[in-house]
Amino acid sequence: MTTASPQIPDPHDSLEVRLTKLLTQAVSAVAPDAAMPVVLERARQAQHGDYATPVALQLAKTLRRAPRDVAHDVMTALPASPWIEKVEMAGPGFINIFITAAARHSIISDILRMGSTFGSSSRGQGQRIQVEFVSSNPTGPLHVGHGRGAAFGASVANLLVKVGFSVHREYYVNDAGRQMDILTVSTWLRALQHAGLTQGPFPPNGYQGDYVTLMAVSALQRFSLDQFPMDPLTQFWAISGTMDEETQMDALIATAKSLLGPAYHQLHGFVLAVQLADCKADLEEFGVSFDEWFSEQSLFDSGAVAEVVSRLEAEGHIYLQNGARWFRSSAFGDEKDRVVQRDNGLFTYFASDIAYHVNKFDRGFDLVLDLWGADHHGYIPRVRAALRALGYDDQRLKVPLVQFVSLFRHGEKAQMSTRKGQFVTLRELRSEVGNDAARFFYVLRKSDQHLDFDLDLATSQSQDNPVYYIQYAHARIHRVLQRWNGDQSLLSHCTLEPLTHPAEIALMQSLRAYPSVVDQAAVDYAPHSVAFYLRDLAAEFHAYYNAVPFLDTEPVITAARLALLSAIAQLLKDGLSLLGVSAPETM
């Protein structure tokens, strides 16, 4: 990834940039030849000051000098600054920096002045980045696993926008495959059953959910499916007993197509439209929206799939074997070659996926993000191989993986299967725990870690859910401000000198961390760190709330403390919005 130049600091991190510059100046005086970037860390403990740098420890080796001696020289060479109160050496050679009260207080006025733009940056420099996520087969309702991808993807997209990328959110619709045919046939069979026109058994590998029957009922009225002669179906059941399940299903699909003729395609289109509309509505209600729903079928219709295979062939990366066309992906880092066109002439899913990625790159995105389920990780090398073979820079493709969600009910792991209709849908989850709790819970873990979703806990309406803790902090602040009933615009100008309480010092320190938390979360595609930050900030606030009075004290102190509260509320609201969680003012 191309990173923004550090020479273009944003106003909000000017303090850290200034301190880094001063340190760099001091280091170059002590060690002119050691071209080493100065690492400035926020101190974890108050006794270590506000910032710390291990630069002396790192320099010691190349200088062949004792770390503490180097630290001493760096400290001596450090220019005076209105931002630096004092500098101390500690431990093996750490340099701890204590900032002045003025530097400390500036964070509050910065936040109040910048409002929702605080924490933004120009890191992305307006680069266009495509984020593809969810992309579930439109063969049934979204389940709780898709929900994680949705919540994660939406939050990542928000973060990328926040740090200055131009983000395009996209859903890849797998509307061209065999699974759609199976759903179509399943719907057809349910319609026949509903109309009492068949006694045949329902195939075990068909889609069994109740939603299929619901679609069948409306399809029955819509397409008059009962007008087709049924004899061939009865014949089919008579001869299909010896087939294995998959062969039987393929035969069933073929039977349906020949029997229904043009009506099959109508039914197929209907089933797809119903599922997509349902999926879209579900996601919209979840606060997840897309700029584009990209159809896989369109890649076949436009000839893009055939074209991309031809391109590979023209480059000499395709060979014939056993009647199939193979892409020599092993020449580009994959562990073995892959079929792109089967011996029956049909292109594989891989072929259309190559065409899709070529399409993405040809649309001119600087960066392409595929948020995939972790079960697809073995698939990544072949996609990269295809891109490289076609002359694209596959470093512009990033594939963050989202691990599975394991559901636990009554302390036992619940199995999920879309086919068998045994799953908890995202809708059920949302209605039981609420959108806010679901969104927050989903991103509370690193995306590449398994998520154990305890349904009993999540559906118990209990207060254990951490999202309430943060929202409550936000609501409490607004209650205080409401009680105060003063002119909030005055808070950004009031004197902050009274803020000397240890809790206040710590809170200002935490507020200052926000931009780098957001920045790092965006770079790492790690919204969970925002969630943890918010929980920690809320905890600090709640403790503060119980420690000092806000309204029943001197007006100057009240104003200063309310300015601090106002800044906290702003960041709580901003952080929650990045995660797609509301920030209510009353609870």
Add this chain to the structure above:
RNA sequence: GUGCCCGUAGCUCAAUUGGAUAGAGCACCAGCCUUCUAAGCUGGGGGUUACAGGUUCGAUCCCUGUCGGGCACGCCA
């Protein structure tokens, strides 16, 4: 069997990407509402970071091996 990911408090998870004494939430124990919302706060017990080596000023993080878990290895999508 091969490849990728993972293993941290009783449970679920963090840890500023190699920094100082590894931190939270549940759960457990003891306290705090006549006062700005108790969906809150304060205090307490809890750890050989799976194990064994290695790299260096310094390792939960990097390297090697072992054990254990997950996922993927199709002319499915």
